[in-house]
Amino acid sequence: MSTPRTDRAATGRRAWLRDHSELGVCVLLLALGVLVLTDALTMDVDLTQRGPVGPRTVPLVVGGGLLLIAALLAVDVLRGGRGEAEGGEDVDLSEPADWRTVLLLAGVFLGAAVLIGPLGFPVAGALLFWGAAFTLGSRRADRDPLIAAVLSLVTYAVFDKLLGVPLPGGPLMGVL
Structure with a gap:
């Protein structure tokens, strides 16, 4: 059984953490900064660059x-x-977080990341767009899959064909 003193200490810690919750953002920014710097410093680059600015400059600054x-x-x-x-801002802070939607969106995103290799970007992207729309409340079964397919194909064509960023095409590789 806990004593009143330990209950007060635990309540005090929770109150302090609630009042300083922005420190979580600080930790996230710190971790991201360390990741970017580690990536930049371990980057395999050609040391015979011309000019003062190399490929490490921007990541080091960021x-x-x-x-x-x-x-x-x-x-x-x-x-x-x-x-x-x-x-x-139209947010009611007294309402609890909608973890179901957050977890469903995370699942849709992870599913698309897993499927992009075997199925290609157009199919995985369409599933991502449709899954996100469905998770966020759209129930138009006649319209949503069509919009998702068009968005995915247009995104694939713009990146792969116009911008020269190679994306896995999957079964549609020869078609587009």
Whole structure:
């Protein structure tokens, strides 16, 4: 059985974490900055580049900026700074989070990531677009799959054919 003293301590910790929840964003920014810097520093690049700016420059600047922003935000939060909700934001903070929708969207995204190799981008992208629309509440079975297929094919054509970014075509590789 817990004592009143440990209950008060646990309640105090929860209250402190609730009041400083923005520190979670700081941790996310810190982790992202470390990831970007690690990637940039371990990048295999040709050291015979011409000019002062190489392929590591932008990732190093972005990673350093992420670390700086994480540190500045953490200092601000610990000094009592708080983010303010947008004035026109239509969010009821008393309602619980809709974890079902979040998990369904994550499942649709992961499913598309797994299927993009064997089925190709056009099919996996169509499933992603349709699955996201269905998860977010659209129930138009006559329209949604068609819109998803068109969006996916147009996206594939723009990236693969016009921009030269190779995407896996899957069974449609020879058709487009």
